[in-house]
Amino acid sequence: MPSISKRGYDMPSSPIRKLVPFADAAKEKGTEVFYLNIGQPDINTPVEAIQAIKNIDREVLEYTHSAGLPEYREKLTKYYGRFDIDVDKEDILVTTGGSEAFIFAFFCCFNPGDEIIIPEPFYANYSSFGEAMGINIKPITSKYCDDYSLPPIKEFQKLITAKTKGIFICNPNNPTGYLYSEDELETLRSIVLENDLFLLSDEVYREFCYDGYEHFSALNLKGLEENVVLIDSVSKRYSECGIRIGALVSKNKTVIASAMKFAQARLSPPLLGQIAACASLDAAPDYTQGVYDEYIERRNVLVEGLNKIPGVKSLLPKGAFYTMAKLPVKDSDDFCEWILRDFEYEGQTVMMAPGSGFYFSRYLGKDEVRIAYVLNVEDLKKALVVLEKALEVYPGRK
Amino acid sequence: MPSISKRGYDMPSSPIRKLVPFADAAKEKGTEVFYLNIGQPDINTPVEAIQAIKNIDREVLEYTHSAGLPEYREKLTKYYGRFDIDVDKEDILVTTGGSEAFIFAFFCCFNPGDEIIIPEPFYANYSSFGEAMGINIKPITSKYCDDYSLPPIKEFQKLITAKTKGIFICNPNNPTGYLYSEDELETLRSIVLENDLFLLSDEVYREFCYDGYEHFSALNLKGLEENVVLIDSVSKRYSECGIRIGALVSKNKTVIASAMKFAQARLSPPLLGQIAACASLDAAPDYTQGVYDEYIERRNVLVEGLNKIPGVKSLLPKGAFYTMAKLPVKDSDDFCEWILRDFEYEGQTVMMAPGSGFYFSRYLGKDEVRIAYVLNVEDLKKALVVLEKALEVYPGRK
Numbered sequence: 001m002p003s004i005s006k007r008g009y010d011m012p013s014s015p016i017r018k019l020v021p022f023a024d025a026a027k028e029k030g031t032e033v034f035y036l037n038i039g040q041p042d043i044n045t046p047v048e049a050i051q052a053i054k055n056i057d058r059e060v061l062e063y064t065h066s067a068g069l070p071e072y073r074e075k076l077t078k079y080y081g082r083f084d085i086d087v088d089k090e091d092i093l094v095t096t097g098g099s100e101a102f103i104f105a106f107f108c109c110f111n112p113g114d115e116i117i118i119p120e121p122f123y124a125n126y127s128s129f130g131e132a133m134g135i136n137i138k139p140i141t142s143k144y145c146d147d148y149s150l151p152p153i154k155e156f157q158k159l160i161t162a163k164t165k166g167i168f169i170c171n172p173n174n175p176t177g178y179l180y181s182e183d184e185l186e187t188l189r190s191i192v193l194e195n196d197l198f199l200l201s202d203e204v205y206r207e208f209c210y211d212g213y214e215h216f217s218a219l220n221l222k223g224l225e226e227n228v229v230l231i232d233s234v235s236k237r238y239s240e241c242g243i244r245i246g247a248l249v250s251k252n253k254t255v256i257a258s259a260m261k262f263a264q265a266r267l268s269p270p271l272l273g274q275i276a277a278c279a280s281l282d283a284a285p286d287y288t289q290g291v292y293d294e295y296i297e298r299r300n301v302l303v304e305g306l307n308k309i310p311g312v313k314s315l316l317p318k319g320a321f322y323t324m325a326k327l328p329v330k331d332s333d334d335f336c337e338w339i340l341r342d343f344e345y346e347g348q349t350v351m352m353a354p355g356s357g358f359y360f361s362r363y364l365g366k367d368e369v370r371i372a373y374v375l376n377v378e379d380l381k382k383a384l385v386v387l388e389k390a391l392e393v394y395p396g397r398k
Numbered sequence: 399m400p401s402i403s404k405r406g407y408d409m410p411s412s413p414i415r416k417l418v419p420f421a422d423a424a425k426e427k428g429t430e431v432f433y434l435n436i437g438q439p440d441i442n443t444p445v446e447a448i449q450a451i452k453n454i455d456r457e458v459l460e461y462t463h464s465a466g467l468p469e470y471r472e473k474l475t476k477y478y479g480r481f482d483i484d485v486d487k488e489d490i491l492v493t494t495g496g497s498e499a500f501i502f503a504f505f506c507c508f509n510p511g512d513e514i515i516i517p518e519p520f521y522a523n524y525s526s527f528g529e530a531m532g533i534n535i536k537p538i539t540s541k542y543c544d545d546y547s548l549p550p551i552k553e554f555q556k557l558i559t560a561k562t563k564g565i566f567i568c569n570p571n572n573p574t575g576y577l578y579s580e581d582e583l584e585t586l587r588s589i590v591l592e593n594d595l596f597l598l599s600d601e602v603y604r605e606f607c608y609d610g611y612e613h614f615s616a617l618n619l620k621g622l623e624e625n626v627v628l629i630d631s632v633s634k635r636y637s638e639c640g641i642r643i644g645a646l647v648s649k650n651k652t653v654i655a656s657a658m659k660f661a662q663a664r665l666s667p668p669l670l671g672q673i674a675a676c677a678s679l680d681a682a683p684d685y686t687q688g689v690y691d692e693y694i695e696r697r698n699v700l701v702e703g704l705n706k707i708p709g710v711k712s713l714l715p716k717g718a719f720y721t722m723a724k725l726p727v728k729d730s731d732d733f734c735e736w737i738l739r740d741f742e743y744e745g746q747t748v749m750m751a752p753g754s755g756f757y758f759s760r761y762l763g764k765d766e767v768r769i770a771y772v773l774n775v776e777d778l779k780k781a782l783v784v785l786e787k788a789l790e791v792y793p794g795r796k
Contacts, residue, residue, distance in 0.1 A: 001624040001650075002563065002594050008506035008656035017662060044457045053670065054452050059442045061638040061674060096494050096642065099664040107530055108406035112510060125663040132505055132660070134532065165400065196400050226399040240459040242669030244494065244642075252399075258406035262530070264415060265523040266497040271640030272451065272670035276459065 007132045014124055015333055015357035022340035023351045031344045034375060034383040037353040039174065041321070041374040043239040043294065045280070046287050052279030053272065063268040067260060068094025068247075072278040076247065079281055083206065085219050091249055093259050094269045098204050098233030098246035102168075103129055105229045105248060108258040109198045110135045114165040116200075117156060121148075121324060121358030121365060123174050123202070136163070139360035144326060144368075147315055148176035150184040156191050166198035167191065172205040172215070175358045175370040176324045177317020179209055182216045189221045198255075199224060202231040204246075205320035207288060210296055213318045225251040236321070238280040239291070243273030295321050298373040298380055305384035306371075309391060314371075324355060324368050328391065330398045332356065332369050338394060345389040348382055367398070405530045412522055413731055413755035420738035421749045429742045432773060432781040435751040437572065439719070439772045441637040441692065443678070444685050450677030451670065461666040465658060466492025466645075470676040474645065477679055481604065483617050489647055491657050492667045496602050496631030496644040500566075501527055503627045503646060506656040507596045508533045512563040514598075517549060519722060519756030519763060521572050521600070534561070537758035542724060542766075545713055546574035548582040554589050564596035565589065570603040570613070573756050573768040574722050575715020577607055580614045587619045596653075597622060600629040602644075603718035605686060608694055611716045623649040634719070636678040637689070641671030693719050696771040696778055703782035704769075707789060712769075722753060722766050726789060728796045730754065730767050736792060743787040746780055765796070 016037050023033050067073065073089045080087050095101040110116060112134025118126060120139040127137045138159050142148040156167075167188060172179045180188075192199045201218035209215045218228045233246035248259055263269075299317060306314040311328030329335040333354040340349055355368025373380060391397065414435050421431050465471065471487045478485050493499040508514060510532025516524060518537040525535045536557050540546040554565075565586060570577045578586075590597045599616035607613045616626045631644035646657055661667075697715060704712040709726030727733040731752040738747055753766025771778060789795065 002507070002596050004506050004652050004656050005509045005512070007509060008653075008659075011505075011656060011659040011663070013659055014662060040461050042458065045459045049459065050454065050456070053454055056448065056451055058448070060440065061443045061447065061640045063436075063438050063639045096498075096668070097665065100494075103664075107409075108402050109400070111403045111405060112532060114403070125665075128659070128663045134510060198400050241461045242459045242666060244666065244668045254402050255406075258402050258409060261406075261409040261411050261526070264412060265409070265526045266501075267495065267523075268640060268642065270494070270642045270668040270671055272674070273668055276670070 011132055012124070012128050015354045019336055019340060019351060022337055026340050026344070026349055030347065032348045033340070034348065034350045034379055034386070036371045036375065036383060037351045039236060039372055039374065040241055041236065041239045042376065043291055045240045046238055046283035048279045048282050049238060049240060049276040052275050056275065061271055064271050064274060066263040066268055068092070068269055069274045069278065072274050075278060075281050083215065083217060085217050087219070087249055087251070091251055091256060093248045093256060093263055094274060095246040095248055096269050097235065097244040098202065098231050099125065101231045101233070101246045101248040102126060102200065102202065104259045104262045105200050105231065106130055106133050106135060107262055108255055109200070109229065110165050113163060115161060115163045116166040116168055117159050117164065118168045118360070119151060120360050121175050121355065123170060124357050126168060127360055137360055141361060141364065142176065142178070144315070144324070148173065148178040148324065150180055150187060153187050153191060160195055164195060164197060166200060168200040169218070170202040172208060172319025174205065174320050175322045175353070177315070177320050177322050179213050179215065179318035185216055185218060185221055189224055192224060192227050197227065199228050200231060201228060204231065204233040204236055207237055208292070208295060208321060209319045210299065211318060215319070219249065219251070227252070229255055234277045234280060238283065240276060240280065243276045244270050245273040245277040295373065298377055301377050302371065302373045302380050302384070305381065309384070309388045311391065321374060322370050322372050324370055326367055327369055328397055329367060329394065330396050331366050334396055335394060336369060338396070339390045343390050345386045348386050350383045350386045409530055410522070410526050413752045417734055417738060417749060420735055424738050424742070424747055428745065430746045431738070432746065432748045432777055432784070434769045434773065434781060435749045437634060437770055437772065438639055439634065439637045440774065441689055443638045444636050444681035446677045446680045447636060447638060447674040450673050454673065459669055462669050462672060464661040464666055466490070466667055467672045467676065470672050473676060473679050481613065481615060483615050485617070485647055485649070489649055489654060491646045491654060491661055492672060493644040493646055494667050495633065495642040496600065496629050497523065499629045499631070499644045499646040500524060500598065500600065502657045502660045503598050503629065504528055504531050504533060505660055506653055507598070507627065508563050511561060513559060513561045514564040514566055515554060515557050515562065516566045516758070518758050519573050519753065521568060522755050524566060525758055535758055539759060539762065540574065540576070542713070542722070546571065546576040546722065548578055548585060551585050551589060558593055562593060562595060564598060566598040567616070568600040570606060570717025572603065572718050573720045573751070575713070575718050575720050577611050577613065577716035583614055583616060583619055587622055590622060590625050595625065596627060597625050598627050598629060602629065602631040602634055605635055606690070606693060606719060607717045608697065609716060613717070617647065617649070625650070627653055632675045632678060636681065638674060638678065641674045642668050643671040643675040693771065696775055699775050700769065700771045700778050700782070703779065707782070707786045709789065719772060720768050720770050722768055724765055725767055726795055727765060727792065728794050729764050732794055733792060734767060736794070737788045741788050743784045746784050748781045748784045
């Protein structure tokens with residue numbers, strides 16, 4: 001029997017996935033589980049997208065251009081224009097979700113052995129694919145006590161070696177909800193320029209910025225046109241995670257040309273998803289406003305509720321729809337499993353994502369959980385009660 | 399300006415892609431171009447698939463299970479059962495096209511530096527992704543004079559080293575149209591077992607076997623349950639290339655568990671495509687029969703026509719919908735460009751795929767082209783006339 005590859009063996013299984021059997025067992029027992037662990041919103045997809053799918057008038061569901069449907073890419077340039085991001089159709093490559101965008105960026109920008117710096121906590125799938133491609137991840141820790149802001153420039157400098165080829169940020173941030181300021185991006189700009197790095201910027205939560213804060217795109221950093229590769233996706237923006245449509249955007253024509261070769265080698269992004277994504281760009285302004293208002297309310301209810309629970313702390317996220325909450329527990333992996341396996345309050349329990357899954361550094365995140373406010377306010381309130389009651393009796397409290 | 403990665407730079411651009419600007423220019427001049435270069439059939443997608451999309455009754459287009467919709471995987475086990483391939487739902491992982499299936503297989507089965515043997519000519523995208531992952535491709539040449547059958551066992555033995563970890567076949571074959579016999583598969587079986595290799599088998603053209611020949615799946619090789627990884631796709635079968643739905647199928651639970659980690663890291667295969675693929679499994683038997691009859695007729699017209707052109711030779715393909723034709727030219731890359739750039743007959747020309755793109759060995763394929771019989775009989779006849787007239791005046795004839 002042939003043995004699988006080392007990279008196939010080493011590929012990490014997300015800590016969330018380990019919890020799934022416990023959540024399934026809880027449901028089986030009749031317990032209602034509030035899923036606050038995932039980035040799958042319960043918000044409706046724009047009706048324009050659903051209608052476009054229902055109205056499909058084709059007899060052959062054929063390949064699209066490997067870079068995506070021209071009309072969709074054309075409309076995307078206008079979409080980006082609304083955020084003062086000035087790009088041409090040729091700067092945009094439509095991908096199979098944001099996932100494929102960062103996979104292509106990794107392939108094009110980094111060789112095996114190259115190092116990339118990623119502020120942690122970060123979205124775990126960056127590192128899992130990166131490592132499978134032989135890229136060495138160098139985490140730099142953003143701290144709760146600093147609002148999870150960008151670590152100081154000298155911390156980056158400590159990590160930079162001859163092998164450093166890039167920095168990867170997510171802005172607004174999953175999992176912290178932090179929104180990098182223009183000043184922080186300027187700091188990154190100087191590090192990137194000085195060391196001739198790529199700056200990969202995952203901006204899929206662009207439209208989820210709250211309290212008057214405005215998103216500043218890495219693509220608008222002056223003099224960094226050749227360095228920035230933007231990762232995008234319609235999944236969260238239009239609550240259409242299942243259509244698998246993202247984009248890789250860059251002014252660096254060599255990167256686009258290289259990414260295009262990977263795009264051609266996988267032939268085509270999904271046709272049906274592109275039809276839905278293209279129609280979503282026509283969603284009425286009140287769709288976006290409605291979604292925005294809903295998230296603001298959810299965030300406020302969740303964060304206020306969390307901070308009322310003895311020993312629990314949460315910052316007020318400026319963007320995205322997650323918060324990294326501090327819990328009074330010794331090991332949140334254990335707590336997240338325990339609450340599903342051994343606890344219920346009035347027939348209800350909660351699934352959360354253990355913090356450790358978002359840290360590359362082994363011992364961090366043990367007193368944190370990521371909570372996605374993707375459920376309605378009523379369910380969030382119930383989930384908060386479950387969490388409070390659970391912490392009162394959990395044996396692993398610190 | 400940071401430089402792109404070596405693997406991003408080295409990623410080959412398909413020879414077909416280089417022809418696209420010439421085809422576009424020909425069209426611009428008003429010349430009708432017959433596209434015989436691609437595997438995009440003009441056959442209708444089953445109405446069941448289109449209807450399922452039109453009837454979609456969902457308000458949120460959400461992620462599916464990372465391994466694919468359970469009901470689709472369940473139905474797939476019955477589909478495979480019709481071909482005496484006995485698999486469980488747990489042996490099937492739904493992928494984003496056949497492309498993602500072989501990408502996952504490469505990640506899971508092979509380390510950088512490992513060697514895999516692939517009979518050439520072969521589908522070029524195998525090697526391009528393989529090389530980007532650091533896998534070394536070792537081609538073994540199938541020859542026209544041997545009907546492109548499996549090279550003798552001793553040719554395989556010459557290539558096997560301590561680093562050899564797999565053999566990759568495509569059956570029925572793209573680009574040759576060859577169908578491996580049960581005997582040939584038994585030969586592979588002995589090599590694979592003796593050397594403890596993985597056998598990756600791309601069987602996306604399973605249902606396109608002609609003249610009473612029957613497909614024998616690698617999954618049915620006795621004693622090879624742990625070695626075989628099947629690559630599949632609905633793209634060609636139901637003429638729905640754009641929905642991007644494929645599958646990775648294996649009885650090796652370690653491979654499936656590892657592939658599942660990659661699947662989870664990219665979250666979900668396309669929801670809408672899965673809905674279409676699932677409905678396609680209900681296509682009326684006369685759909686498959688109609689498609690089959692159509693391809694038989696096209697094949698016969700094409701191959702008969704090719705063999706009537708002085709200096710041109712083509713075998714009669716036993717499967718798939720391609721033939722590798724021998725042309726009386728010194729350099730088919732040049733000929734394929736010339737016919738688009740400098741030639742037209744009665745306002746028509748032809749786009750074909752140069753043979754060189756299907757050979758890993760540098761100097762092979764120069765007198766071959768791959769012709770896909772994906773157009774209707776009338777267009778094929780016109781294309782044959784264009785080809786004949788072109789060869790009469792082409793200056794690079796040998």
